[in-house]
Amino acid sequence: MKLVAPSIHYLAIAPELALLGGALLLLFASALRPSRISNLQATVVTAASSIAVVVIAFFQWSDVASHGARTTIDHAIALDGFSIVASAIVGVGLLLSTLVAHDWAKRANVRNGEFSILALAASSGAVIMAQANDLVVIFIALEILSIGLYVLVAFDRHRAASSEAALKYFLMGGFASAVFIYGAALVYGATGTTNLSSISYFLGKNELLRPGLLIAGGALLLVGFSFKVAAAPFHSWAPDVYQGAPSPVTGFMASIVKVGAFAAFVRVLISALGTQQDTWRPIFWVLIVLTTFVGAGLALVQRDAKRLLAYSSINHAGFMLLGLWAGTVRGAAATLYYLITYAPLVIATFAIVTLMGGPNDTSHAVESYRGLARRQPWLGGAFAILLLAQAGAPFTTGFFAKFSVLSAAVDAGGAPIAIIAMVAASIAFFFYLRWTLSLYAEDALDAPRIVVPWPTALVIAFGVVTTIVFGIWVGPFADLAHKATLLFLP
Amino acid sequence: MHSSLWLTALLVVPLLGMALLIPFRKVTKGAYIVGVATAAVELAISLVVLFLYNSGIKGAGTFDFAYRLIVAAPFGLAYDVAVSGISIVMIVLTAIVVVVALLGARETKHEVAFVCWMLFLLMATMGAFVSHDLLEFFLFFELTLVPSYFLIAQWGGPERARAALKFFIYTFFGSGFLLVGILYLGFAHLHQAGGDLNFSYGILSGTSLSHGTEVWLFIAFAISFAIKSPIFPFHTWSPIAYAEAPTSGSMVLSALLAKLGTYGLLVFAVGLFPLALHTIQPYVLTLAVIGILYGSALAAVSKDMKRLVAYSSLAQVGFITLGTVTGSKLAMVGAVLLMFNHGVITAAFFLIIGYIEKRRGSYLLADLKGLQGPAPVLAALFTVVMLASIGLPGLSGFISEFLILLGTFGTHQWWGIVATTGVLFSALYLLWAYQQVFQGKAEGPNATIKDVSGRERLIILPLIMLIVGLGVFPQPLLNRITPSVQQIVVHVAPTGVSK
Numbered sequence: 006m007k008l009v010a011p012s013i014h015y016l017a018i019a020p021e022l023a024l025l026g027g028a029l030l031l032l033f034a035s036a037l038r039p040s041r042i043s044n045l046q047a048t049v050v051t052a053a054s055s056i057a058v059v060v061i062a063f064f065q066w067s068d069v070a071s072h073g074a075r076t077t078i079d080h081a082i083a084l085d086g087f088s089i090v091a092s093a094i095v096g097v098g099l100l101l102s103t104l105v106a107h108d109w110a111k112r113a114n115v116r117n118g119e120f121s122i123l124a125l126a127a128s129s130g131a132v133i134m135a136q137a138n139d140l141v142v143i144f145i146a147l148e149i150l151s152i153g154l155y156v157l158v159a160f161d162r163h164r165a166a167s168s169e170a171a172l173k174y175f176l177m178g179g180f181a182s183a184v185f186i187y188g189a190a191l192v193y194g195a196t197g198t199t200n201l202s203s204i205s206y207f208l209g210k211n212e213l214l215r216p217g218l219l220i221a222g223g224a225l226l227l228v229g230f231s232f233k234v235a236a237a238p239f240h241s242w243a244p245d246v247y248q249g250a251p252s253p254v255t256g257f258m259a260s261i262v263k264v265g266a267f268a269a270f271v272r273v274l275i276s277a278l279g280t281q282q283d284t285w286r287p288i289f290w291v292l293i294v295l296t297t298f299v300g301a302g303l304a305l306v307q308r309d310a311k312r313l314l315a316y317s318s319i320n321h322a323g324f325m326l327l328g329l330w331a332g333t334v335r336g337a338a339a340t341l342y343y344l345i346t347y348a349p350l351v352i353a354t355f356a357i358v359t360l361m362g363g364p365n366d367t368s369h370a371v372e373s374y375r376g377l378a379r380r381q382p383w384l385g386g387a388f389a390i391l392l393l394a395q396a397g398a399p400f401t402t403g404f405f406a407k408f409s410v411l412s413a414a415v416d417a418g419g420a421p422i423a424i425i426a427m428v429a430a431s432i433a434f435f436f437y438l439r440w441t442l443s444l445y446a447e448d449a450l451d452a453p454r455i456v457v458p459w460p461t462a463l464v465i466a467f468g469v470v471t472t473i474v475f476g477i478w479v480g481p482f483a484d485l486a487h488k489a490t491l492l493f494l495p
Numbered sequence: 496m497h498s499s500l501w502l503t504a505l506l507v508v509p510l511l512g513m514a515l516l517i518p519f520r521k522v523t524k525g526a527y528i529v530g531v532a533t534a535a536v537e538l539a540i541s542l543v544v545l546f547l548y549n550s551g552i553k554g555a556g557t558f559d560f561a562y563r564l565i566v567a568a569p570f571g572l573a574y575d576v577a578v579s580g581i582s583i584v585m586i587v588l589t590a591i592v593v594v595v596a597l598l599g600a601r602e603t604k605h606e607v608a609f610v611c612w613m614l615f616l617l618m619a620t621m622g623a624f625v626s627h628d629l630l631e632f633f634l635f636f637e638l639t640l641v642p643s644y645f646l647i648a649q650w651g652g653p654e655r656a657r658a659a660l661k662f663f664i665y666t667f668f669g670s671g672f673l674l675v676g677i678l679y680l681g682f683a684h685l686h687q688a689g690g691d692l693n694f695s696y697g698i699l700s701g702t703s704l705s706h707g708t709e710v711w712l713f714i715a716f717a718i719s720f721a722i723k724s725p726i727f728p729f730h731t732w733s734p735i736a737y738a739e740a741p742t743s744g745s746m747v748l749s750a751l752l753a754k755l756g757t758y759g760l761l762v763f764a765v766g767l768f769p770l771a772l773h774t775i776q777p778y779v780l781t782l783a784v785i786g787i788l789y790g791s792a793l794a795a796v797s798k799d800m801k802r803l804v805a806y807s808s809l810a811q812v813g814f815i816t817l818g819t820v821t822g823s824k825l826a827m828v829g830a831v832l833l834m835f836n837h838g839v840i841t842a843a844f845f846l847i848i849g850y851i852e853k854r855r856g857s858y859l860l861a862d863l864k865g866l867q868g869p870a871p872v873l874a875a876l877f878t879v880v881m882l883a884s885i886g887l888p889g890l891s892g893f894i895s896e897f898l899i900l901l902g903t904f905g906t907h908q909w910w911g912i913v914a915t916t917g918v919l920f921s922a923l924y925l926l927w928a929y930q931q932v933f934q935g936k937a938e939g940p941n942a943t944i945k946d947v948s949g950r951e952r953l954i955i956l957p958l959i960m961l962i963v964g965l966g967v968f969p970q971p972l973l974n975r976i977t978p979s980v981q982q983i984v985v986h987v988a989p990t991g992v993s994k
Contacts, residue, residue: 335569398637399634400638404634405567405572408570411675412682415675415678415679415682416685420675423678424672427672428668430671431668431671434667438663439660445608445645479566479567479570479572480567483569484569
């Protein structure tokens with residue numbers, strides 16, 4: 006038997022090469038010359054890699070626009086509009102997170118080299134997840150993403166909560182990975198392949214007489230993904246981990262993991278298991294109701310800002326699932342649009358949380374935000390806008406994110422679930438609004454002033470400006486998500 | 496066809512005013528001046544639009560100043576503005592009430608933020624009234640929630656947090672139904688006609704739906720608008736919200752935001768689903784009549800003036816709803832006119848209550864007695880507004896209520912008869928209130944209150960002029976309202992009710 010190495014379309018895997026290249030560069034540099042790697046150098050390398058990802062995305066886009074979507078490395082990696090946009094979001098997310106982490110590392114006296122290496126590696130995992138066209142590749146990418154994050158969560162060694170969170174995340178995440186790979190095995194048993202396109206082709210051509218194996222496999226995949234995106238009832242790790250992790254890591258995690266996991270989730274459900282829609286839709290229905298309500302309801306009673314935001318992110322995950330529930334092109338585009346707009350929003354929010362946390366990253370009571378906008382109008386005002394945008398106030402991207410998934414659901418015949426989701430959204434809106442109002446309270450004027458270093462300020466400004474500008478000038482991102490999904494691998 | 500820039504200006508001017516607040520925030524009275532000036536410019540523009548408005552443009556229905564720009568095709572989002580004879584009236588009302596509220600009910604605590612929110616609310620309300628697209632309307636409709644929440648929660652009375660919460664939860668809950676209804680309608684049209692997703696009012700009104708679907712969509716829209724209006728039994732948020740809001744907030748809530756609900760019911764629910772109206776009619780009519788009686792009864796037993804006006808608003812909104820859903824042209828014209836008149840009257844009421852509260856520090860009926868002795872002009876102002884609200888011929892309330900009842904008698908006699916008793920009740924509770932507050936012998940702090948100052952008289956003057964002027968000569972508004980109402984009635988007519 007002759008082994009033939011599969012051909013590689015290097016443009017397709019250029020983003021992860023850029024990220025891993027940056028990671029390797031820092032790894033070798035810090036191994037060879039430990040004293041020479043300053044935080045600034047590490048940040049510059051990370052930023053350069055993440056900018057490279059965004060630049061590469063432009064080249065990939067023009068390639069796909071002229072040649073159509075394609076697969077490479079024996080159909081294991083897909084290069085299509087969806088993966089390009091998803092990896093560009095990861096690039097932007099990494100860039101923003103790095104700037105926040107840079108300032109934090111300076112304050113917390115953490116050496117940034119390792120931090121950057123891990124962040125780069127995890128990001129490459131997220132990018133591969135977005136591109137993966139094979140269950141096994143998705144699994145590997147998931148592990149790359151997760152292992153990096155386990156360490157990042159534990160990065161604050163002086164704080165026990167950080168280690169505790171990492172342990173929890175590791176145990177839960179490891180369990181989820183095991184469930185996922187088991188599901189992949191069962192799907193392989195049912196269809197004879199792990200390639201998503203082939204699964205779709207097989208299921209389109211054949212009627213399964215005994216679909217139990219496929220259903221079990223699909224269900225396990227679903228559970229695995231649900232863990233990763235923190236959908237209820239598989240969400241219980243999220244509040245602890247969000248709270249325990251260093252704040253810049255939380256923001257990074259909230260954006261990158263959602264992008265990677267949801268991109269792969271869309272591909273598995275809509276591309277591979279699209280023919281089985283009638284089977285997984287009812288399950289999703291329950292997941293969405295639970296996730297939106299658990300997220301919104303429990304956020305109401307949180308006193309810790311990071312826990313509150315964890316539940317808020319669970320609520321957001323429920324809405325993203327709504328786009329998947331639709332299972333249509335419009336639904337996939339809606340979820341993608343949600344991811345595009347959500348990433349900068351959540352990173353900017355956690356940038357402010359990072360600043361508020363103080364040098365030890367421990368002061369995260371919601372109460373400590375009281376009167377922030379009175380003490381520091383610009384910082385508080387920015388936070389107010391970010392919260393309102395997360396709530397989905399009109400003329401912010403947050404509104405149109407929710408609007409896009411709701412419209413996809415209604416289009417697919419889901420008016421009842423759309424109404425249910427809106428009820429959850431009204432609860433969520435309320436806790437954001439209450440928090441926003443407390444920023445303007447007058448009875449807490451004597452807290453110390455928060456110093457905002459310019460890189461973090463840049464990130465916050467980016468989040469605020471994009472959410473308002475593209476909340477009014479809605480066209481560009483809506484078109485991008487729409488076109489990207491049309492350039493989806495069939 | 497006139498230039499749509501006038502309407503765009505209505506949206507941009509408040510935003511410019513908000514931007515101007517930044518450089519003027521340190522100047523003494525700077526925010527106040529900027530706010531009033533901006534609202535005055537807004538009023539001027541809206542009057543220009545009122546006078547330029549032409550209902551007879553060919554092929555545009557009765558819409559004028561129309562302009563449509565696609566903002567995001569995949570979402571069906573468009574900037575689409577136009578005014579009809581109905582919305583033009585509401586636009587002018589909005590501008591007038593905000594000018595008067597900023598002038599007459601100034602909040603000196605955090606004035607920059609206060610003016611900022613008021614202007615923002617002005618912009619959002621204007622946006623809803625000039626929208627000619629359902630999605631765009633929804634965006635502005637929803638946007639009004641944010642400034643109103645902050646106005647109640649920051650400048651309100653002792654129970655403001657609860658009031659703001661109740662107000663917010665109710666209205667947001669309702670708008671969920673509206674959004675899903677709008678989406679459903681948009682996709683129903685998309686699946687029928689193909690092309691791009693589209694929420695344009697003109698295009699969606701041509702969607703053919705099964706009767707059952709129309710009924711469901713009507714209900715979804717109506718729930719949302721009924722909560723905002725508020726129509727019985729969705730009103731329970733309103734008394735506490737009106738009572739706890741600052742004076743200006745109560746004015747804006749009752750005079751403008753409530754009108755968003757009644758306006759939406761007429762233009763979007765009845766206008767888009769005329770066939771469903773026939774099925775729904777008896778229920779909504781009954782709720783409207785219950786609202787009239789129930790509101791009057793609760794107003795009669797209210798312990799404070801703000802709740803009294805809040806409950807009387809419930810009764811008045813009952814009249815508006817009655818006129819909206821009877822399907823009679825007369826009654827609908829009356830309903831639109833009453834939206835305007837009730838807006839002016841209730842704004843005047845809250846302004847006067849604000850004057851009283853400023854002097855006495857209370858608006859409880861039990862604390863007030865014999866004010867007409869020390870403050871005869873205040874009593875006179877209240878009398879005019881009260882009589883207009885009761886529906887005394889010659890004042891503005893009369894004609895609108897008369898038209899509504901006349902139309903209702905033509906189509907739904909029994910409901911008309913019961914509703915008419917509501918007019919009597921309103922005389923009862925308002926005269927009672929007048930007796931308690933203004934008559935008798937003033938003692939203690941009541942005896943020493945100052946009468947309204949010249950400035951305060953000047954501020955309320957425009958409202959009084961409108962009350963008297965439109966009572967005698969409502970023709971300018973009727974001329975503009977009637978053709979647009981006719982447009983809606985034409986669609987309602989096949990259900991068998993008279994024109």
